[in-house]
Amino acid sequence: MKFVFSLLLMVSAPAWSKNPILQQTEKKVSVCKLCDRVDQFERMADKSEELAGSEWGREVASYKYSADAKVRRLEYKKVLHLAGRLLSFDKSGEISVHLPDMKDRDAKLYGEILREMSPSQAKELDDMEKKMRKQYDGKTEL
Amino acid sequence: MGRRALSQKRILSMLFASLLILEPSMTNAGSWSYTPVASSGTSAVDPATGQPRVLYGNAQPGVNQYHPTIYVPPPVTATTPSPTPNTQNQMMLQMAGAMLPAVMGMLGKKNTPATGASTNPITASNPGSQTPASAPSSPSGGPSSSTAADAPASSANRPYRGTQDEERDPGTPTGPGQSSPPSGDIMEALAKTAASGMGLNAGSGMCYRAVKAFIAKALNKNEGCLRGIITGGSAIDAHRNGSLKRAGFVDDRSKCKTQGVIRVYSGHGGGRNAKHGHIEVLGSDNKYWSFFSDYRPIDEYTRGARKLEGCYVPDPAKIAAGPLAKCGPFTGSMIGGGSAARPRAKRNSR
Numbered sequence: 001m002k003f004v005f006s007l008l009l010m011v012s013a014p015a016w017s018k019n020p021i022l023q024q025t026e027k028k029v030s031v032c033k034l035c036d037r038v039d040q041f042e043r044m045a046d047k048s049e050e051l052a053g054s055e056w057g058r059e060v061a062s063y064k065y066s067a068d069a070k071v072r073r074l075e076y077k078k079v080l081h082l083a084g085r086l087l088s089f090d091k092s093g094e095i096s097v098h099l100p101d102m103k104d105r106d107a108k109l110y111g112e113i114l115r116e117m118s119p120s121q122a123k124e125l126d127d128m129e130k131k132m133r134k135q136y137d138g139k140t141e142l
Numbered sequence: 143m144g145r146r147a148l149s150q151k152r153i154l155s156m157l158f159a160s161l162l163i164l165e166p167s168m169t170n171a172g173s174w175s176y177t178p179v180a181s182s183g184t185s186a187v188d189p190a191t192g193q194p195r196v197l198y199g200n201a202q203p204g205v206n207q208y209h210p211t212i213y214v215p216p217p218v219t220a221t222t223p224s225p226t227p228n229t230q231n232q233m234m235l236q237m238a239g240a241m242l243p244a245v246m247g248m249l250g251k252k253n254t255p256a257t258g259a260s261t262n263p264i265t266a267s268n269p270g271s272q273t274p275a276s277a278p279s280s281p282s283g284g285p286s287s288s289t290a291a292d293a294p295a296s297s298a299n300r301p302y303r304g305t306q307d308e309e310r311d312p313g314t315p316t317g318p319g320q321s322s323p324p325s326g327d328i329m330e331a332l333a334k335t336a337a338s339g340m341g342l343n344a345g346s347g348m349c350y351r352a353v354k355a356f357i358a359k360a361l362n363k364n365e366g367c368l369r370g371i372i373t374g375g376s377a378i379d380a381h382r383n384g385s386l387k388r389a390g391f392v393d394d395r396s397k398c399k400t401q402g403v404i405r406v407y408s409g410h411g412g413g414r415n416a417k418h419g420h421i422e423v424l425g426s427d428n429k430y431w432s433f434f435s436d437y438r439p440i441d442e443y444t445r446g447a448r449k450l451e452g453c454y455v456p457d458p459a460k461i462a463a464g465p466l467a468k469c470g471p472f473t474g475s476m477i478g479g480g481s482a483a484r485p486r487a488k489r490n491s492r
Binding site for chain 2: 001004008058059061062090091092093094096097098100101132135136137139140141142
């Protein structure tokens with residue numbers, strides 16, 4: 001009997017440890033939290049670009065970029081790609097005016113990411129960045 | 143004893159076997175993910191009403207939500223029917239009938255203007271006014287003294303096409319000498335002007351320019367003159383420089399949610415938008431209008447990236463006694479066209 005019970009315990013122990021109810025789910029630590037957030041808006045844009053453009057415009061102004069160059073590269077890549085996609089759906093102009101702020105933060109990286117993008121999207125972003133810079137930094141009456 | 147021991151062994155072996163069978167399914171049961179879905183924020187059941195948000199088939203809440211296959215006849219409403227082909231034909235006929243006198247005039251008299259202006263009792267009294275067909279394509283068109291009362295609230299989503307598109311109200315006083323504010327509440331006029339969609343033509347980021355145009359039209363003041371009084375390039379200047387106060391507006395925080403109020407915001411958190419702030423008018427459609435519109439004020443819209451600095455309401459007595467009183471009547475808005483098409487603003491006509 002003892003043998004049987006000990007055998008039973010030995011067999012059931014691994015099953016118990018892998019019990020989905022008591023299992024401790026390990027949280028996947030993301031390197032780039034901002035990238036995850038942008039990915040969520042990418043998925044939203046797959047459903048409705050208009051809604052995603054409006055919603056993303058609400059929070060893009062508050063984005064803070066990482067001091068780590070590698071992480072910042074990832075962030076810039078994600079943000080600029082989504083900006084290129086949603087620029088025409090940005091009714092509040094928050095995405096547009098965020099472009100010169102991004103360029104001021106890291107002009108070299110901004111240029112590199114733009115060169116990696118499709119020429120049409122890169123041109124659209126570049127033109128908008130210049131327009132916004134002129135508009136906001138010049139003597140234009142806003 | 144032997145039998146009992148045997149049955150015990152059988153039970154244990156069965157238990158053991160069942161565990162062996164169950165174990166793989168338990169280990170492969172997977173785990174739950176608690177990652178929130180991208181800002182969807184909706185649940186299947188509305189907590190307020192307890193009714194399901196999404197129903198299937200022809201299900202209607204409270205009618206057949208649990209039996210969606212049961213046929214529910216469509217509700218009969220007394221709303222105005224949408225234009226059907228027949229009503230569209232009738233509308234076409236009415237339009238043709240309205241145009242007939244003008245066409246007849248063209249055929250009969252060569253000197254009669256083809257616009258039909260002479261036959262229109264509204265525009266006949268004002269020879270300077272033009273019908274949309276004959277108006278120039280420039281956004282700041284010919285002389286016009288239309289006011290905010292003209293702007294229909296239903297045209298909130300229609301882009302503002304300049305003064306020539308507006309339907310003229312026969313009750314609105316016209317004429318070059320007319321420079322006093324329109325009858326009725328100025329705030330109501332401001333709310334209606336904002337809701338007309340006029341600001342959509344100002345261009346992205348041009349909130350202050352759009353609001354200045356709203357004020358000029360609502361007060362029936364020359365926009366160039368008004369811009370010489372309500373000065374500043376950034377929206378926050380309306381508050382910090384005291385531009386609105388100088389023009390006769392009062393900062394009244396109790397009226398921040400009243401239609402027609404002018405809300406001025408500062409920004410924080412860095413960036414150009416934060417530096418320049420924002421300004422908007424609560425329209426008659428309950429949307430907050432500048433160069434764009436939303437049902438949320440900008441401080442809510444940008445999730446706290448803006449801070450409300452002032453809620454300005456017009457004081458008719460102060461406006462009448464202030465520098466705006468010397469401004470001429472509204473002659474068309476300067477927003478909408480490009481800088482080349484836009485007439486040069488007279489900074490101050492005083």
